[in-house]
Amino acid sequence: MAVAVFAAVYVLIATEWVHRVAAALGGAVLMLLIGATDAEHAFFSEDAGIDWNVIFLLLGMMLIVAVLKRTGVFEFIAVWAARRARGRPYRLMVLLVVATGFLSAWLDNVTTVLLIAPVTILVCRRLGVPAVPYLIAEVMACNIGGAATLIGDPPNIMIGSRADLSFNDFLVHMTPIVVVLMIILVLMCRVMFRTSFHYDPERAESLMELDPKAEIKDKRLLLISGVVIVAVMVCFVLHTWLHMEPSVVAMSGGLLLLAVSRLSPGNVVKDVEWETLAFFAGLFVMVGGMVQTGIIGDLGELAAEATGGNLETTAMALVFGSVVPSAIIDNIPFVASVSPIVSEIVASAGGAGEAEMLWWSFALGADLAGNATIIASSANVVVIGIADREGHHISFWQFSKYGLIVTAVTVSVAGAYVWLRYFALA
Template sequence: MDVTTWLAIGIFVAVYVLIATEWVHRVAAALGGAVAMLLIGATDPEHAFFSEDAGIDWNVIFLLLGMMLIVAVLQRTGVFEYIAIWAARRARGRPYRLMVLLTVATGFLSAWLDNVTTVLLIAPVTILVCRRLGLPVVPYLVAEVMACNIGGAATLIGDPPNIMIGSRANLSFNDFLIHMAPVVVVLMIVFVLMSRVMFRKAFHHDPERAASIMELNPRDQIKDGRLLLVSGVVITAVMVSFVLHTWLHLEPSVVAISGGLLLLGVSRLNPHEVAKDVEWETLAFFAGLFVMVGALVQTGVIGELGEMAAEATSGNLLATAMTLVFGSVVPSAVIDNIPFVASVSPIVAEIVEASGGTGEAGMLWWAFALGADLAGNATIIASSANVVVTGIADREGHHISFWQFSRYGLIVTAVTVAVAGAYVWLRYFALA
């Protein structure tokens, strides 16, 4: 490796340390790292701003922006307060029961929408219901985003890495349901049981608050019935388009930004006021992160890591599958699973082809998807949904630190990836 490559690695490590220690705000660290990568020549403006493989992923940026606009309009209808009170009443104010209700709902929704859209919709509800019941917000948000990353692994559209893998390997929506959904159901059950222990300190039941919630009527929270109806129509159209995007030949980003701008236009709201509720800091953080990771792609660092993993397995399918499941964890956790999958999926395609094509070797794609998706729970920056949730939490005055998240995330990742590895071995080797 040349000097530029080593400098790029050094800059990335330094930025990661700044984000982890919070010595510098994560947005400033990411954008500063992006500028440094440009200055040393590890990347250039053409690649940083216009390359699909080694630059800002504008599809992700505009997907986030579109959904943030939808949520910003939707919150003015009072529907989040309605859902919060409904959920609290269903759980009868019991903290653990509430967490199970919210995490299971989040995991289910993330499979049929995408994990970023799901947390954008669920996080505001969670903050409201926790405040109503006097519960700590952070444990519930962390539990939800982890359930979101697990649930999103079940389908083609549930997690951005799955969309990339499906496109690269020509895998259908039904393929993901058949191969990924069974293990995701098991993982959700495991996670719900784990959450009872991991977040036990957050389960403080307040009978008085619970009783007061039971007396509220959720319907009283709706502030604008017309806007809620219009929002419902637009959101339904967006969700259906997400599911059918491969047949419609529309990128999810186009669907989201079109829906967001359409809803803003028909809402009769002041665009300036709505724009204030967009998480601009989160979008800036993503942009900086994409440029930094793109520089590592440009300099060949990520590609070399993937090739080393492929060579280490020496053509053994079981060893290759386990390498993809467990070997995807660290890089996905460190650099975000979206750019990791984008850069390594061509290597996986070559391994699959060299191992016999889409027949028996096709299961390597499922091993790869499980490793990358589940590693999204390891750190704050490992998944787009994590970054979005921490941004929302910060905005509402509930800071989630890097280590606070990782304290739970590393445990959840270790357990779920171990279960995923056992599933791959059992389904594709022991019972094949």
């Protein structure tokens, strides 16, 4: 019954017969009614319930962005970026994609898209080009770039904690292939979105005459916001040493900025993406039902048994086998559910050393699968919500027709990287 509920909700989200928020919340209610999960697990379980760390991380960053947008800094960056790209649409996409990939390696990917997406919509509006291709390209860059470091993507944080892997471990093993994948993405964007690159000389000329500094509306608030954001970013990077969850950092920063901004709290909270938060809550409860009934764990164990203990086969299974489940149920709960199984496989294969590369295989498969569908990654859901709010609807299939191609290419390259580095050239 849990599988039937989840499948039905997935169909509703994919076909858009029902709004995705209504579908997710309805599915969560049904999971509770059929007994696939209960209130204790849905609301209080770390492994099979709502991930409040993700919810409050999002809420805190949404508050920061809601205050920041009132300073005019997004307009400033939009004009600066358009001038830097000289009004050339593809050059602008490259600039935004590279910036997004770099930022997502040092911030979590949700924070990155919360900051970049509003700028993208504004600059596209100024240039008269469709914003949707740019948003899709950016969120894909975010999911790829976030794979580079321990703190870049929530699945990496969970894998690092489970396997006792350091920040430097991720830099050594993940960053090289991420750089290659970012270059591939930039080249693919030139082909995938070629029909959207319409250059308008008149618009470009008018933008070159604009002064970015004139877009700043409140210098005092911008200065305060800058101090708070820098503090939040530093705490994100140091959160493991500070023993503070990123959600605590984000909420502290958001509430502090709201308190000192002198803005009306009622007006600020109107800009919070409440629909996105509700969608996440419903999705977490549904996936929790799948975890609680043992479905996800059983699938992971079957995959482990199918490899027969061979390291090379297991590594390839983790890279490619993580794609479908991560794309369907969101890579965060998938990693939370399957990482204990991977831990057992690594331990049975001798623990650290040669078997450690199984963690990198698992991380690459789960992270890169985040580009496959709109619900495969937290960043995807956030961007879809921001786009809808600004009148730029991105459908499930519109995203997936690009996402599936990018996922297939990047995962294949990642698989080749794992085979070459840890087997062929080892």
